[in-house]
């Protein structure tokens with residue numbers, strides 16, 4: 001019928017334009033971590049870079065959103081918020097969204113030096129509500145951190161896998177007292 005024919009033509013034109021522009025044909029091609037869903041942050045909310053050539057990547061910063069998963073993604077997509085992390089992990093099932101390419105510098109640590117050399121991972125939940133820190137969330141995040149450490153040669157220890165609260169000058173307390181670092185580091189080192 002007319003409508004589907006029209007959609008077919010539009011889709012074809014789009015694919016042609018994407019090919020000319022050199023844009024990846026599939027959004028999934030943009031993720032650095034297989035299985036992550038690409039949900040890009042606004043380009044106003046991070047710094048384009050070419051890590052690890054431009055800066056070494058030697059720290060993973062663990063955050064808790066203080067927002068629902070969907071709201072955290074919406075904040076990263078809002079050009080007025082000037083904030084982003086590389087990944088957001090959903091509490092209920094450990095689903096992972098990648099919002100900023102790892103080669104780019106996320107604005108999550110509140111410290112430029114740490115931003116330049118870290119990957120930021122946000123976890124859905126609130127620091128004073130440990131029920132958000134599910135087994136699924138820990139397992140998915142630990143596998144992601146393990147992958148990041150393996151790919152950049154980052155030691156899998158607490159000197160290199162840190163909470164936002166441990167960033168010098170941090171005014172944030174996440175991931176907070178209920179984040180189980182012993183469990184998390186054991187999973188990362190599995």
Ligand SMILES: [Zn+2]
Pocket residue numbers: 062063064108164172174
């Ligand atoms: Zn944080």
